[in-house]
Amino acid sequence: AMKQTPTFIFDLDGTLLDTLADLAAATNHALTTYGLPQRTLSEVRQMVGNGVRRLMLRAVHEPLSPDGGKTWVEDPVTANADGSLHPRFDEILAEFKRYYVAHCRDNTRLYPGIVTLLTGLQRRGCRLAVVSNKLQAGVTELRNTYFPEWIDVAIGEREGIARKPDPAMLYAAMEALGAEKSSVHYVGDSDVDILTARRAGVPCISVLWGFRDRPFLERHGATCLAETPADILALLDADEG
Helix, strand or coil, X not given: CCCCCCEEXXXXXXXXXXXXXXXXXXXXXXXXXXXXXXXXXXXXXXXXXXXXXXXXXXHHHCCCCCCCCCCCCCCCCCCCCCCCCCCCHHHXXXXXXXXXXXXXXXXXXXXXXXXXXXXXXXXXXXXXXXXXXXXXXHHHHHHHHHCCCCCCXXXXXXXXXXXXXXXXXXXXXXXXXXXXXXXXXXXXXXXXXXXXXXXXXXXXXXXXXXXXXXXXXXXCCCCCEECCXXXXXXXXXXXXX
């Protein structure tokens, strides 16, 4: 029997694209607009991964880190101590979205080695997709800018599809690619990605160049780790060998 075409489904932020500076700029623009304290880059780094609403909930409501944001916040606070939201939270979130869509490419770039990885996977006949908790408009814009020749299927946050760690986005990508579940590898940089892959029943490759470090990922159940994009090609070739 012929072997199935391998399918690689990628997370976007912290996996293919270094979006942290632009996410932090939009976060701080929205916070400053409403008279709230700014966040450090390392604080924003640990707040991303669960979509923009969660990012802004944390940016608005979490206590400022005493050490400048170097601690991993394992169990995020998502509202004031009494459970209430900032009275203008919806406006703050809307201001973040407005600014981010306009500025999402100011400082964003592909991680080193990603072009070689995507080209190598394509040359090996792999099917490729992106699934992200980022807004669909942002995902589409970034796909068109950075990956038009490699990635046809790019799924972001939109009505009617549950966000990761629900596996719905992965299933949607598999369906769009015509991929069997047994051919899929999921690649991401966070605990959310590990959980998403587990719920979808597909293996996860956890990357170490993104927004979370090795001890954090191993604590959250990472079993297959890639230090560089080249490691993913090496894993595939060993597998096919």
